[in-house]
Amino acid sequence: MDLDLRLVRYFVAVADELHFGRAAARLYISQPALSKQVRKLEDQLGAPLLVRDSRHVTLTPRGQRFLDDARQLLAVADRMARPAEDGVLRIAHIFELATSRTVAAAFAAEYPGIRLVERSMDSHRQFQALLNDQLDLGVLRVTAQLQAERPSGWHHELLRLEPLLLIGRPGDEPRDQVSLYERPIEVFADTPDSGMYNAHGDYLTTFERHARLTLRWLGNPGIFEQCLAAVTRARDAAYVLEFESLAVRYAEAGLPVYRPAELQPHYPWSIAWRDEIPSGPVRNVVAVARRTAKNQRWHELTETPVRPPLWIPPEDPVSPGSRS
Template sequence: MTRSANMAFYTPHMDLDLRLVRYFVAVAEELHFGRAAARLYIAQPSLSAQIRHLEELLGTQLLVRTTRRVELTPAGALFLAPARQLLAAASEALRAATAPAPVRVATIVDGLDTLPKILREMRRLHPQLDVAQGIAGMPRQLAEVEADRLDVALGRRTRLPVGLAGELVRFDPVRVVMRADSSLAARDPLPVAALGSARWVFGSTEHTPDWVDFVVGFLKEAGVDPGPVRCSQVPLSAILEQVSELDGVSAWPVSCPDPGFGLVVRRLVEPTPVFEWELVWRRDAASRPAVTAMRAAARAAADRCGWLDPGLAVTRAAA
């Protein structure tokens, strides 16, 4: 028989699975299974099945699901506050344990070399630390750091909320990728204004709106109107496919990999745009081992790779 909202959720002899509690809290806060699944980095069907399993264990319904929305039942509303307290207590217990918690970090797009080089230095400096890595655009990363679901964010330098602090870690000169048989490929470097008639391919305005704004910004600075922003999928491979198929061009920072057969990269001048990478953390978490380790690793990578060479930050005139 299903228990009422006024009765205990479980017997004193039942052990709650913290993973199931964490899943419930995510859905309760998002009130959307898709967003909660993305936040947890799991598949939506798996999340739905786990929530049903938790409800079966507790003997009561926690959520009302319809095709349009998700709502808490009275029992779910009563369960939410102690569930959060349980997760907070568990997190504190992990931090107090001898083994350090994994460093929680995300990268903007898979394939860029900034985060891998920082993590390589961290493994050298702090081999005892594990890393839990995901993929998220910078706006979402900042929200996750504020919510204490990421230890650090790494992406475009921006104006930060009051509770966050940041440190510049890299000047990343931006170039342009195009087909090798393009008429523009014969010029290197290329003035940005020479790309006025090119067909531009952008990243996702939903995933990386800050990157799209950056590219549109330096194009307009040079008097180039790129026209409607054509949004590709997030992977770099999707951008390269569109560049090749559409005979287009796309901004391609030094941190990007070699584009592969049939495509070439050309330098940009007038201006030479520079993407500034910043490491961001919560001010009240500045002394955490995860944060101090990532800051030390980022500085080591910057020193080893010359990322903060002042010459990289200077807009250069055409050669």
């Protein structure tokens, strides 16, 4: 049986959206035409891929299996049709966080002949772009959900456990530690009901539940300067829970930075790449990332009598050097 790649693309669009109307708009065809083409694919395969009713579209078990294979098939087809770019490495960054940028800078210094193409994507978008061969390397949080969605076809390796610190208000006294419970804790992140909830939000929800906090969710302004402006102009007493790599910038702007007294959350960053024979640039950037983690001591975490217990989401792969 010869599969029509156009029909496969139509099916993947519907599977992504789980809605024929949205998928049809994305593909610039009519909804009846899209439905007819997906039926044609199901007839060719001899099995239903989707369950449709008046309100919902879901994948059948066969549809879920076919979706995994379809993504790989389309990725290979796109790669074959794309001009070869052996001297290019495609990587993404999350917000203005430093981990992926530090790796990219180290790679660019060691391999100046490779052109870096850099984008901004959250963890889930990086994951999908990686599997669809739109990225060569991801630096993201690997969650149980991502592993369940795609248990094979990719590798990941823990890169860094980044501490989260507390940012005070202008004029607060400098101290080494403050309590998580003496003031409200704010976070620059989108809520579960916002439609823009992501792996960072999931991490914060898990931490909120574990620490028995009620976080103030401030949304995601998009750039550090806007976060800094929001903290600087705030009039009520609160602390902002932030990544260490951004806390350095808050400190440079004159705001106090504290360690949480009761519990020290760490955010797990992993590198991820597709499960195939990697190109030279991919092999090299993975090696650079490992060396960078070692040189930056991103894995050296110890609890002492003067430091609070470390906390990481229990379902996340967190052993230094762990791979899948």
